[in-house]
Amino acid sequence: MDADRFYLQDSRSNVGSRAMFWKLGGGYTSNLDQAEQFSREKAVKQYECRETDLPWPVDYVRARAEVSVDFQHLKRSEAEAYRNVDGRVYVAYPRGWDGNDLVWRGGSGQTSNLEDAIHPGKSDASVYLAQGFDLWPCGYIAERSRPVVRAATLEHKQALREAGLKLPKIKRQRIRRYTTNCDGCGRFLSELQRYHSCPNCGAGNAP
Structure with missing residues (x-):
């Protein structure tokens, strides 16, 4: 078993029941014979760039393939x-x-x-x-x-556990919510509300 070769699944969508993987040369494919194989390091780096690109051990996926x-x-x-x-x-x-x-x-x-x-x-x-x-x-x-695999037969935690791979936690950027006070009544207004009349007193607060 080669635990250091991985497919990258575009987990945002399937075609029918078939999982879609990065295709060698560009694009996506359900055909495992055309899917690009990545090293462990490259697969993890791509996951860090976009967490919907899931690394799957090649041997794990192939064992669940159908024709x-x-x-x-x-x-x-x-x-x-x-x-x-x-x-x-x-x-x-x-x-x-x-x-x-x-x-x-x-x-x-x-x-x-x-x-x-x-x-x-x-x-x-x-x-x-x-x-x-x-x-x-x-x-x-x-x-x-050609060989394909049904997405429903794949269990990501199990696959990574078998390959001895623990993915890094993705740091999500926190969305800051700005608020201000109404010049008329003092109520809190959201960043969007400040560009309109206050919903409470009707005062204008646009900068």
């Missing part, structure tokens, strides 16, 4: 021309997505994890086609799959 397929990278014309030797297909729900990922018919219902998806042979595929499912050649889909 998904981004529908944006699929073309029906390519799939129909693909030579699938054994005739097996994956069965997808039409207009069903987890973020950008296809939702498949699994052994016990819907799943966005390709490893849990059924893949019937050619003789059984027509049954699912008649039921309105979308069919994709297994080989074509496998070539376009």
